[in-house]
Amino acid sequence: MDWNLMIRKCVKQGFFTEALQIYSSMVRSGVHGSEFTFPFVLKACAKLPSLEDATKLHSHILLTGFQAHVFVQTALVDVYSKCCCFHSARLVFDQMPIKSLVSWNSIISAHCRDFHIDQSFGILKQMQLLGLELSSATFTGFLASCSLPQGLSIHGYITKLGLDLHLPLANSIMSMYIRLNQIDGALSVFYTLHQKSIVSWTIILGGYLSAGDVAKVFAVFNQMRCQCVGPDSIVFVNLISCCKLSGNLLLAMLVHSLLLKSGFDHKDPIDNLLVAMYAKCKDLVSARRVFDAVHEKSVFLWTSMISGYAQFGYPNEALHLFNMLLRTASRPNELTLATVLSACAEMGSLRMGEEIEQYILLNGLGSDLRVQTSLIHMFCKCGSIKKAQALFERIPNKDLAVWSAMINGYAVHGMGKEALNLFHKMQNEVGIKPDAIVYTSVLLACSHSGLIEDGLKYFRSMQKDFGIEPSIQHYSCLVDLLGRAGYVELALRTIQEMPVLVQARVWAPFLSACYTHHNLELGEFAAKNLFDLEPRSTGNFVLMTNLYTSMGKWKEAAKARSIINARGLVKEPGWSQIEIDGAVHVLAAEGQSHLESIDIHEVEAS
Incomplete structure (x- = not known):
């Protein structure tokens, strides 16, 4: 049995655990490794990465006497580097009596992975003094972790050596620039x-995607097709994203149509991305169609579909x-559970949330911070603040x-007071x-508790203290805070000082405050702005009618109501829900959709 051939074949095909x-099995059968075996097995350890297996293998190398072989030593430097054990990598390198160019390249990569870029430049100078001919592999490690000034310097040096047209190195240079925006x-x-190469095109596509420039992504993609370069799965990942x-x-x-024509459908992670894409486009029917078409569904695909339903109502x-x-x-993973807990929170189903909590505890997933955060959110949304507090206190880190x-x-x-005390504890203790997110909660706490000065x-x-630019949510909380407390004039001045694009989102809470505090003049001013911005929003007309x-302005109320009828606007009926024996019942105002609606109305009438 040729053990070496089997190991080499597995590593080349990516079966590193195998x-x-x-x-x-080879060691148990009494056969020892050689200078041809160890580099491949060490490469498998590096790819996993598994420091424990690499350390055991190093012991075998010492026992069998192959520790002085340059290929084995270079592989040890590489595996320790990739397993984040820089000290061991450097120790092996320093003890090497003969160092090849690959050895030098490996130790440069090790320094770069451990963010010792300056020391890497020192090693590069040593290589030059020794007269070693630098290759494209020498610079790959630099480009993966350098800063912009260092990257510009390296790029200039690569150009000077005439290596800049080497395609893999050119791709690495482009990746560096993309990483540095x-x-x-x-x-x-x-x-x-x-x-x-297709890699070159993909790097540029990914750069524009990172910048959020959708038009440029598809412009580059069209250029690529004009050059008769066929897209691969990575290109489609970029397009779907x-x-x-x-x-x-x-x-x-x-994009989905082109994907089907190219034959890249039903491949991970494309199916997951397609479901997430359609969900983000609010086409859950198409998302479900993609989901149902996959025969062997991964937990990631299940999670994508569950997330689509949970996020969009x-x-x-x-x-x-x-x-x-x-x-x-x-089996659901931590992200699946966090997602389904958000659905429980949305429904207000405490019983279902508690059942999922039991599943989490039984399967040993209760220590994951994402799951714990989702449980706290679920308990709070379902009205069980004490359970949320108890869980919060039990979380160590x-x-x-x-x-x-x-x-x-x-x-x-x-x-409000409890929220602010916790906010102070988080910072001070x-x-x-x-x-920005926690500040939204703090402003919301001030608004709901009437803490004007604090807000x-x-x-x-x-x-001032954290350099956080206010978002629409922050401005809305601020207007709501002032409006609830009756400071409608101050709220108006606040709105007028906001950026124009933000103002559109805060007139509605301001109009609501005018209604609460019977300020007709400012209410009419807010309504005019709202009607210009959202001419088909029934809620705004209804609020102004109310x-x-x-205020006893019956003619004006009738006029506002007539506008609703003239424009064919339909007010969405109010609804409420209640959980009984684990089932959530949704009741619409004056609706007959519930199975027991006749009995419910009879009880109301009696």
Whole structure:
């Protein structure tokens, strides 16, 4: 039996775990490795990466006397580097009596992975002094982790050596510029290449995608097709991600059609991305069609479909799909559970949330921070603030998301003081820096608890102390805070000082405040702005009608109501839901959709 051939074949085909298993069988049968065996087995350890297996293998090498072989030593430097054990990599390299160019390249890569870029330049100078002929592989490690000034210097040196037209190295240079958000630098290299590989095109596509420039992504893709370069699966991953970013359904359908023609459908991760793409385009029917067409569904595909339902207002379907998942051989992972818990929160189904919590605990997934954060959010949304508190206190190493979930829970329950105390504790006792999301919860807490001065203080502090630019959510909370407290004139001045694009989103809460505090003049001013911005929003007309009615302005109220009828606007009926014996019942105002609606109305009438 040729053990070496079997190990080499496994490594080349990417079966790294199997290669280690074959080596173990070889050792148990009494056959020892050689200078031809060890480099391949070490490569398998590096690819996994597995420091434990690499250390055991190093012991075997020492026992069998192959530690002085240059190929084996170079492979040891590489495996320790890729397993994030820089000290061992450097120790092996320093003890090498003879170093090949590959050895030098490996130790440069090791320094770059460990962010010792300056030392890497020192090694490069040593190589030059020794008269070693530098290759494209020498610079690959630099380009993967350098800063922009270092990258420019390296690029210049590569050009001086005449290596800049070497296609793999040119691709690495372009990747460096993209990583550093320098798309123009990448393009300057791209357009000098006489021959471009599919990798070259993909790097540019990925650069524009990272910049969020959807039009440029498809412009480059069209150039690629004109050059008769056929797309591969990575190109389609970029295109689908681009459609997801834009939310353009027509574009999504065109890309999907091209994907089917090219034969790249039903391949991971493309199926997952297609489902997520259609969900982002709010076409859950097409997302489900893609999902149902896959015979062997991965947990990632299940999670994508569940997430689509949960994010876009179909929590019942999300929970139903989760129950289907539990009846298959696939097991939900932490992200699946976090997603389905958000569906429980949306529905307000405490019983279902508690059942999922039991599943989490039984399967040992309760220590994951994403799951814990989702549980806190679910308990808060389902009205069980005490359970959320108890879980929060049990979490040993809380990250910002955990703190933010609990602060938001206090905020929506009108527990402003508790929210602010927790916010202070997070900063002063734990030293966690707040972000824009947690500040939204803090402002919401101030708004719901009438803490005007606190709200204004935190709004200023957010910008002054942490450099967080206010978003639409922050401005909405601020207007709501002032409006609820009756400071409608101050709220108006605040709106007028906001950026124009933000103003459109805060007139509605301002109009609501005018209605609450019977301020007809400012209410009419807010309504005029709203009617110009959202001429088909029934809610705005209804709110203005109610304001006129509350002020005894019957003619004006009738006029506003007539506009609703003339424009054919239909008010969405109000609804409520209640959980009884684990089932969530949705009741619409004056509706007959519930199975027991006749009995319900009879009870109401009695």
